[in-house]
Each structure stands twice: as C-alpha cells, then as structure tokens.
Amino acid sequence: MIADVLIVGSGASAVHAACPLVAAGYSVRMLDFGNEDREYAPLIPDRSFEEIRRTDRNQFRYFLGTHYEGIALGPVRSGPQLTPPRQYVTKDTDELTSTLSEEFFPLQSLAVGGLASAWGAGVFPFTEEDLTDFPISLKELAVHYDAVAERIGVSGQRDDLLPFYRDCASMLPPLLNDANAQTILDRYAHRRAQCHAAGIFIGQPRVAALSRRYRGRGPERYLNMSFWGDLDRSVYRPRYTLAELQACPNFQYHRPLLVERFREQPDGVVEATGINPQTGGTESHRGRKLVLAAGVLGTTRIVLRSLNRYGAFVPLLANPYTYVPMLNLNMLGRTPSGPKHSLVQLCVVSAPRRAAQPLVHAHVHSYQSLLNFKLAKEFPLPYSASLRLAKWLVPCLAILAIDHEDRPGPGKYCRLQRGDAGGPDQLEIKYRLPDDLVRQQRRRESVLLREFLRFGCIPLRRIRPGYAASVHYGGTFPMTQSDKELTVDPSCRLRGTRSIYLADGSVFPHLPAKGLTFTMMANANRIGTHLCHILKDPCCELSSASV
Amino acid sequence: MSLSTDAMDAPDSLKQEGEQIARYLAGVSPPPDLLERYVEAHASLFRDAVHPAERAAILFVRQHAWALPYMDAGLALLRPHSRLRNKILLMFALLETTPDFIDLFFAESASKPGALFRMGKTAAKGLVYTVVGVALYPFMVRVR
Numbered sequence: 001m002i003a004d005v006l007i008v009g010s011g012a013s014a015v016h017a018a019c020p021l022v023a024a025g026y027s028v029r030m031l032d033f034g035n036e037d038r039e040y041a042p043l044i045p046d047r048s049f050e051e052i053r054r055t056d057r058n059q060f061r062y063f064l065g066t067h068y069e070g071i072a073l074g075p076v077r078s079g080p081q082l083t084p085p086r087q088y089v090t091k092d093t094d095e096l097t098s099t100l101s102e103e104f105f106p107l108q109s110l111a112v113g114g115l116a117s118a119w120g121a122g123v124f125p126f127t128e129e130d131l132t133d134f135p136i137s138l139k140e141l142a143v144h145y146d147a148v149a150e151r152i153g154v155s156g157q158r159d160d161l162l163p164f165y166r167d168c169a170s171m172l173p174p175l176l177n178d179a180n181a182q183t184i185l186d187r188y189a190h191r192r193a194q195c196h197a198a199g200i201f202i203g204q205p206r207v208a209a210l211s212r213r214y215r216g217r218g219p220e221r222y223l224n225m226s227f228w229g230d231l232d233r234s235v236y237r238p239r240y241t242l243a244e245l246q247a248c249p250n251f252q253y254h255r256p257l258l259v260e261r262f263r264e265q266p267d268g269v270v271e272a273t274g275i276n277p278q279t280g281g282t283e284s285h286r287g288r289k290l291v292l293a294a295g296v297l298g299t300t301r302i303v304l305r306s307l308n309r310y311g312a313f314v315p316l317l318a319n320p321y322t323y324v325p326m327l328n329l330n331m332l333g334r335t336p337s338g339p340k341h342s343l344v345q346l347c348v349v350s351a352p353r354r355a356a357q358p359l360v361h362a363h364v365h366s367y368q369s370l371l372n373f374k375l376a377k378e379f380p381l382p383y384s385a386s387l388r389l390a391k392w393l394v395p396c397l398a399i400l401a402i403d404h405e406d407r408p409g410p411g412k413y414c415r416l417q418r419g420d421a422g423g424p425d426q427l428e429i430k431y432r433l434p435d436d437l438v439r440q441q442r443r444r445e446s447v448l449l450r451e452f453l454r455f456g457c458i459p460l461r462r463i464r465p466g467y468a469a470s471v472h473y474g475g476t477f478p479m480t481q482s483d484k485e486l487t488v489d490p491s492c493r494l495r496g497t498r499s500i501y502l503a504d505g506s507v508f509p510h511l512p513a514k515g516l517t518f519t520m521m522a523n524a525n526r527i528g529t530h531l532c533h534i535l536k537d538p539c540c541e542l543s544s545a546s547v
Numbered sequence: 548m549s550l551s552t553d554a555m556d557a558p559d560s561l562k563q564e565g566e567q568i569a570r571y572l573a574g575v576s577p578p579p580d581l582l583e584r585y586v587e588a589h590a591s592l593f594r595d596a597v598h599p600a601e602r603a604a605i606l607f608v609r610q611h612a613w614a615l616p617y618m619d620a621g622l623a624l625l626r627p628h629s630r631l632r633n634k635i636l637l638m639f640a641l642l643e644t645t646p647d648f649i650d651l652f653f654a655e656s657a658s659k660p661g662a663l664f665r666m667g668k669t670a671a672k673g674l675v676y677t678v679v680g681v682a683l684y685p686f687m688v689r690v691r
Contacts, residue, residue, distance in 0.1 A: 053649055054646055056646070060645070071637060071640050073633045333657040333658050333659045335654055371640065371643050373640045377636055379673075381670070381673035381674070382677065382680070383572060383619055383639055384619070385670065385672060387639060387651060391651065391653065391654050
C-alpha cells in the first residue's frame with residue numbers, strides 16, 4: 001500500500017513533521033530502526049536520587065551498568081551524560097552508521113525518539129537575527145514554535161532573557177532552582193545593571209519539562225533522576241508524541257528498518273529501501289512523499305547514497321562547545337537542600353555590544369545527580385584525595401556550559417565513502433576551526449567568566465571536549481533561495497527531486513549559539529503543514545519555494 | 548614476583564587487590580559482595596592486554612601495599628588512564644554505589660572556613676603525595 005507520506009526516523013523532527021499530517025487525515029508510515037531500553041527502566045526505583053543512593057543495594061546495576069559500561073575509563077569525548085540507562089540511544093551506531101574522522105566524534109542514534117531521548121530539554125526559539133541566513137522569517141516560523149510548545153509543554157519565565165527567546169503563550173511557570181543556582185541568581189540581581197552594561201543577561205531556562213501536570217504528563221517531582229530515567233514523565237521525549245500518533249488509525253510505525261536509500265519513480269512516487277536487521281533482508285516502502293528525519297548524519301548518508309554522490313563534499317556545522325567547572329563560593333560548607341532537578345538551572349546570554357560579534361549562549365548546571373567518580377577522574381590527584389575533595393566540591397560546583405555559533409567554512413565538511421568489501425559506507429568528516437576564531441571565542445568566554453567571578457564563582461578549568469561534543473550538528477544540505485545542488489529550497493524539498501523533504505538539522509544554513517532542537521521541531525512542523533497543503537492541492541507544489 | 552597475566556587476573560588475586568584498594572580509598576575492608584563485583588567488572592572492563600610498565604606497577608603495589616598512594620599519585624600526572632588508575636577508579640565507583648559507604652560521598656554542612664580548610668588540606672596532601680609519587684615512580688616501575 002502506498003502511504004501518503006513516509007517519514008524516516010522517530011526523533012524530535014520526525015514526530016513533529018508527522019503531527020500535522022496525521023491530524024489532517026493523511027496516511028503516514030514512520031520507518032525507524034527503533035532501539036529501546038528494555039533492561040534498565042524496570043530496575044530503577046521510583047525514588048529520589050538521594051534516597052536511592054542511601055538505600056538501594058542494587059543501585060550499581062543501573063548507575064554503573066550491568067556490564068559496567070557507565071565507568072568510562074579513557075579521556076572524555078562526546079556524551080558523558082549518557083548514563084547506562086541512556087546508552088541505548090547510541091546503541092549500534094558504531095557498526096551501522098560509522099564515521100571516519102580524526103577529530104570529530106559525533107553522537108548518532110538509532111533509538112526510538114533519536115538523540116532527544118537523552119536531550120537536555122532546552123527550548124530556545126531563534127530570533128529574527130538568529131534567522132538572518134535562513135530563507136524563512138520568524139513570522140513564518142512563529143506559529144510552528146507555538147504549536148510545538150503547546151504539544152510538548154514548556155516551562156519558563158518572562159525575565160531578562162525574554163528579548164532573546166520571544167514570548168510563548170502556553171508557557172508554564174518555571175521549574176524551581178536549586179540552592180546553587182539561586183545563589184548565582186541572587187548575586188546577578190545585585191549586579192544587574194553592571195551585567196547588562198557588559199552585555200550579560202541571566203534568567204530562568206526555557207525547558208521542555210513540566211512544572212504542572214500537562215497533557216497527561218508530569219509534573220516535575222524533583223527526584224533529580226533525569227540523567228537516569230523518566231520516572232515522572234516531566235521532561236519531554238519524542239516517544240510521548242509517537243505514542244499519541246500510534247493511537248491514530250492513519251499512522252503506522254514500522255520497525256526495525258535501517259533505511260539506506262530512496263528512489264523517485266517517474267510518477268513522483270518514492271520508494272524507500274532499507275535493511276531489516278532481524279532478517280538481514282531488504283524491505284521497500286512506497287509513499288507519495290518522503291520526509292527524511294534520520295538525524296543530520298543519517299540523512300546525509302541516505303541522500304548522498306541515493307543520489308550516488310559518493311565523494312561529494314558537503315558542509316558540516318557543529319556548535320563549538322566549552323564547559324567550565326566553577327567553584328561557587330556562596331555554597332561553601334552548605335549541603336544542598338530544597339528542590340533538585342538535573343536539567344539546566346540558569347541560562348546566560350552574552351550579547352555583543354558590537355553588532356558584528358555573535359551572541360554566546362551558556363547554561364549553568366549543578367553536579368548533583370551524577371556520580372563523584374566521574375568528576376574525580378578529572379583531578380590530577382591521587383584518588384584518595386580526589387574522593388574526599390569531590391565530596392566537598394560537589395555541592396558548590398556549578399558547571400558553565402558555553403555554546404558558540406557555527407557557520408560553514410573551508411575546514412568543515414563531510415563526504416560519503418563506499419564501504420570496503422561489502423562493509424557499510426563510511427562518512428568521512430573533517431572539522432577544524434580557524435585559530436583566530438578559536439581565540440575570538442576564548443575571549444568571549446573570558447568575558448563571561450570574569451562576570452561569574454564577580455558572582456563568587458571561581459573557574460577551575462576550561463575544557464573543550466572536542467568538536468562534536470555539543471551534539472548539535474547541521475548544515476549538510478542548507479536551505480537557501482539560490483538554486484544550488486545538494487541544498488534544499490525554503491520548503492526543505494531537496495533540490496533536483498519532486499517529493500523528498502529533509503526535516504532535521506541538515507537544512508540549517510547556520511547554527512546560532514542556542515541549541516537547535518526546538519527550532520528543528522518547529523521547522524519539521526512547518527514542513528508537515530506544507531505537505532498537507534501540497535497533498536491536498538498538488539498545484540501548491542509549483543509555488544513551494546514561497547512557502 | 549613474576550605472574551602470568553592469567554594468574555594476575557585470577558579471582559583470588561583480584562579480590563586481594565580489591566581489598567587493598569578499598570582500604571586505601573575508604574579505610575575499611577569492603578563487604579564480600581563488593582569484591583565479587585570488582586572481579587566481575589574486570590571481565591567486562593579490562594579485556595585488553597596490559598602494557599608491561601603498567602603491569603609492573605600493579606605487581607609492585609600488590610607486593611608493597613605502602614606504595615599504593617604514591618603510585619596512584621605519580622600515575623595521576625604521568626599516566627592518568629593507566630591500568631592501575633583505572634582499577635582504583637573502578638573501586639571508587641563500586642564504593643560510591645554501595646549504601647554502606649555513602650558518608651564518604653555526601654558532604655555534611657560545615658562553616659565556610661571549615662569547608663575551605665578541609666578542601667585545602669585534602670588538595671595539599673594530595674599534591675604532596677603526587678610530588679613524592681612522581682619522584683619514586685621510576686624506581687617502583689622497573690619492568691620485572
């Protein structure tokens with residue numbers, strides 16, 4: 001049976017592309033590899049992190065993993081936040097979606113819900129300035145931001161960050177800050193005028209987590225267990241939307257399938273072909289339209305393979321990322337009390353005084369629901385000292401995670417290479433930032449750190465964990481008005497095709513410093529809405545560039 | 548002492564080693580089930596062959612328990628991801644996920660100067676061990 005729309009992937013983009021189509025009554029078939037955690041979720045008690053630590057004798061099973069995979073022995077690369085119960089998110093990717101690189105070690109996912117099954121839940125809408133390089137305006141995207149926010153549930157505050165985030169009509173009250181973050185916010189309140197003069201703005205984070213019960217989920221119970229499980233279903237995961245879609249008769253979720261390529265037939269019908277990992281055989285599915293939302297690198301593989309563009313260079317973007325553990329002197333000697341959650345506690349914007357400089361976006365985290373041994377590993381001290389030091393340090397540790405924007409450049413690209421001897425194709429990735437840009441970014445970080453020093457937060461070390469560590473990738477087939485090959489038009493239709501649409505980060509021509517996930521969801525909702533119009537009236541397709 | 552890799556990783560040897568490391572970190576003997584986990588984890592985490600210098604370090608501290616803090620400290624600077632350091636990290640993680648040892652990992656409240664003093668004292672002591680450990684390391688790790 002030919003579906004109206006085939007969607008590849010089940011992550012943040014895929015499910016939000018599907019929603020408008022399913023609501024409009026079109027038949028949608030989602031093709032997914034679909035890994036899930038079947039091992040850990042049943043083991044984790046419905047209790048707070050602290051209570052579990054004090055009482056559960058079996059905690060080692062899920063905190064360290066049944067194969068002790070939670071004890072990372074080497075240097076930290078991407079994804080240290082992937083605890084054993086979250087590691088299913090990246091399962092099988094080393095073998096099935098391998099990359100070839102000396103400096104770029106991306107996280108990829110073949111899981112139900114994709115990488116957003118372990119995301120930090122940051123909801124940061126782009127402003128008109130952020131969208132400067134996009135061929136779409138904020139006005140076009142605004143309605144989709146609102147639709148997605150209403151679907152996923154967003155908590156936040158209208159505070160000093162409002163000009164950078166725009167308003168959200170359905171916003172729930174903010175999550176409560178922990179004591180660590182509150183001391184920083186209090187110090188900021190005292191220095192607000194000076195901070196603003198220096199271009200520094202701090203406020204409550206906008207997060208896809210629920211301070212109140214919403215659409216059958218939540219509210220946040222402050223169990224401080226978000227790194228380990230979804231006990232209170234407060235933090236949004238795409239699988240919740242997937243479950244809602246599966247309740248609709250015109251939606252079909254099909255797994256396991258690793259989609260490898262597509263082929264457009266002369267009549268415009270698309271055939272997506274992949275491998276069923278259980279049988280080893282190939283399967284094909286047909287649809288009138290195809291939406292690729294397999295994650296930036298997954299989508300890149302499928303497009304280049306389908307168009308037989310092995311060896312072609314395509315750009316690659318990834319937000320440069322630095323994190324800085326800071327000693328918050330305001331917390332010295334205090335034991336953390338009150339509500340605790342594991343998500344971002346505060347957001348920080350460093351807005352340039354000179355318009356030519358890009359905005360820097362940062363988050364403040366506490367370190368209260370990960371284990372001390374991971375921290376102690378980073379100290380150049382004997383472990384007996386590190387163990388005792390970590391105990392005193394953890395309550396006053398604030399982690400400042402700093403994201404910078406990224407734009408296409410000559411040192412950043414990827415290309416698909418044929419696999420050797422029947423092995424899987426490999427995506428070769430080169431990624432290097434120019435030295436002067438890195439210096440400029442470090443200067444911007446120093447401005448932020450100086451301000452935090454005035455709040456009583458002493459930076460201990462500045463860590464650049466590697467180019468792919470932000471886990472925000474994009475830009476391989478950028479959306480643009482100009483008619484260039486290996487790009488998409490403003491409706492995100494792949495140039496040179498009639499029916500292939502890309503709905504993930506691969507279409508972002510530029511990555512602002514804010515995380516892209518929420519905008520990716522909104523854009524996917526826009527694509528889904530656009531496809532509704534096209535399927536209803538194919539004449540719309542001719543003018544799709546003006547969507 | 549000369550041991551084959553197999554003998555070095557025999558369960559009884561590993562339990563003895565685990566007990567030694569737990570005493571170093573926590574000051575007490577660990578319960579038997581924790582030592583079982585230590586042995587079990589070895590099968591998952593340490594499958595690769597060990598570098599001769601790292602093997603020598605492990606054998607040395609097994610024979611000379613007094614040397615463990617200095618060896619750990621020296622390696623913290625010289626080979627932070629060496630096998631011995633990773634074994635200590637493993638025991639750290641096992642202790643941390645055992646409720647009996649929770650007081651080693653959760654801070655109690657203290658005055659600001661008190662907390663600063665304790666942190667400073669711990670770091671200073673660790674640095675002293677590190678300096679001594681780096682100086683002694685070449686003598687301790689002669690490949691045997």
